Amino acid sequence: MRKNTEMFHEASKRMTGGGSAGGRIHKALGAPFYIDHADGSHVFHVDGGDFIDYHCGAGALLFGWNHPGIREAVMKCMDKGFYMNFDSQYTLEFAELFTKLVPTVEKIRLTNSGTEATLAAIRAARAYTKKNLIIKMDGHFHGMHEMIWFNGGCGTNLDEFGETRTVTPAAAGFPQDSEKNVRLIEFNNINAVRHVFEKYRGDIAAIILEPVNYDCGCVPSTAEYMKQVRELCTKEGILLIFDEVISGLRFRPGSAQGFYGVKPDLSTFAKAIANGFSLALVGGKAEIMDMFNPAGPVVCSGTSSGNLMSVMAGIACIKMALEPGFYDKIEEIEKNLCGEIDHLFRKHGIPGHIRSQGAQFAFYFGYDDPRLDYTLSETVKYYSPKQYRNFTRACLAENLYMFDGGGKPFPQHNGFTTAHTEDDIALTITKIDKIFSRLAQR
Numbered sequence: 001m002r003k004n005t006e007m008f009h010e011a012s013k014r015m016t017g018g019g020s021a022g023g024r025i026h027k028a029l030g031a032p033f034y035i036d037h038a039d040g041s042h043v044f045h046v047d048g049g050d051f052i053d054y055h056c057g058a059g060a061l062l063f064g065w066n067h068p069g070i071r072e073a074v075m076k077c078m079d080k081g082f083y084m085n086f087d088s089q090y091t092l093e094f095a096e097l098f099t100k101l102v103p104t105v106e107k108i109r110l111t112n113s114g115t116e117a118t119l120a121a122i123r124a125a126r127a128y129t130k131k132n133l134i135i136k137m138d139g140h141f142h143g144m145h146e147m148i149w150f151n152g153g154c155g156t157n158l159d160e161f162g163e164t165r166t167v168t169p170a171a172a173g174f175p176q177d178s179e180k181n182v183r184l185i186e187f188n189n190i191n192a193v194r195h196v197f198e199k200y201r202g203d204i205a206a207i208i209l210e211p212v213n214y215d216c217g218c219v220p221s222t223a224e225y226m227k228q229v230r231e232l233c234t235k236e237g238i239l240l241i242f243d244e245v246i247s248g249l250r251f252r253p254g255s256a257q258g259f260y261g262v263k264p265d266l267s268t269f270a271k272a273i274a275n276g277f278s279l280a281l282v283g284g285k286a287e288i289m290d291m292f293n294p295a296g297p298v299v300c301s302g303t304s305s306g307n308l309m310s311v312m313a314g315i316a317c318i319k320m321a322l323e324p325g326f327y328d329k330i331e332e333i334e335k336n337l338c339g340e341i342d343h344l345f346r347k348h349g350i351p352g353h354i355r356s357q358g359a360q361f362a363f364y365f366g367y368d369d370p371r372l373d374y375t376l377s378e379t380v381k382y383y384s385p386k387q388y389r390n391f392t393r394a395c396l397a398e399n400l401y402m403f404d405g406g407g408k409p410f411p412q413h414n415g416f417t418t419a420h421t422e423d424d425i426a427l428t429i430t431k432i433d434k435i436f437s438r439l440a441q442r
């Protein structure tokens with residue numbers, strides 16, 4: 001990795017941390033993983049190697065790199081003058097397709113990133129309900145802004161009701177007292193929802209959650225929990241916001257909300273909706289969406305929002321997701337890849353398992369019992385970040401790219417795309433077999 005090291009050295013002189021985002025350092029490498037180009041399921045490293053990619057643009061890539069259909073759509077944008085700051089028949093087409101794919105979304109407002117989308121959703125919820133407090137699930141991530149990026153201890157700082165004892169800004173520089181606007185509870189604990197709804201009755205605008213919490217690995221929920229959260233929100237007049245920035249498009253029918261059969265009031269989407277092009281959105285009930293300007297008083301605007309290139313990519317993606325058989329392929333890859341890896345844990349006697357849901361998965365090194373995945377307080381007791389570090393380091397040596405952002409006491413998400421071929425999967429399984437056999441001997 002000589003060139004990578006040299007680039008890190010040079011980039012660090014002019015780019016903070018040597019990268020364009022704080023989370024770009026691969027901890028097993030100690031530097032960002034600089035690439036030259038990407039194609040299908042592969043990324044081509046600056047040092048010459050060709051890696052099967054399982055981080056997939058932090059969950060943005062569902063259709064693979066350099067997808068021919070998306071490429072064609074984006075090239076069409078070049079002929080049209082690659083404009084932004086105007087709407088067109090294409091924005092309308094995207095809105096029509098999206099509302100067809102996700103029927104709870106009656107209207108949309110486009111943004112450039114998931115961060116902007118959750119910010120807008122929370123702002124609209126406060127304006128609509130005329131309440132202030134937001135309930136968030138401890139450990140869930142909704143973007144880096146001061147409205148919502150607070151943690152309580154990720155499974156280690158809960159009171160007997162499932163509410164965190166403290167609420168702490170996840171980064172420096174937040175306005176004083178910003179944490180007073182948010183309360184944190186344990187995910188998948190319906191009593192915690194009941195508890196805060198009663199304790200803060202009359203003050204709560206919304207509850208926001210990732211229906212599958214990928215930011216702590218691949219923490220699923222149950223249809224029963226979701227149903228009860230929905231019922232409690234309706235009863236109390238509290239809005240339910242689903243953050244589908246990662247889960248969006250990954251499940252049939254209509255993303256995680258379709259899968260769980262629950263209708264949120266607002267939802268946010270980004271990443272896979274345009275396969276990584278800068279397209280995100282907040283969507284939901286028309287009455288709430290009409291809070292946004294110019295229809296209403298809540299400002300949600302951006303120079304490049306709805307830019308043609310991203311919208312064209314988005315149209316191509318939604319059309320593919322609507323094609324018959326699209327999700328059969330995802331489920332088949334999931335079964336082959338994750339089923340085999342799970343088997344390899346047992347074959348080599350390594351405590352651990354893999355959990356997958358809708359083209360994303362996480363390695364749970366340290367414990368076997370998947371029932372413990374539902375609560376972070378259990379996961380953090382047994383999960384081994386050290387084993388995961390050893391694993392991702394070994395993966396790099398075998399030309400497999402699994403991400404390791406480091407420093408977290410719970411798993412990190414990886415994923416696959418529809419561009420991952422049977423050969424990719426077979427090769428990956430052979431390599432992981434080899435890696436596990438070495439890890440088992442340590």
Ligand SMILES: Cc1ncc(COP(=O)(O)O)c(C=O)c1O
Pocket residue numbers: 058112113114115116118141142143144210215243244245246270271280
């Ligand atoms: C669930 C979730 N919500 C929101 C965001 C923020 O999205 P973006 O990085 O596009 O701002 C992320 C980013 O990883 C995310 O995982």
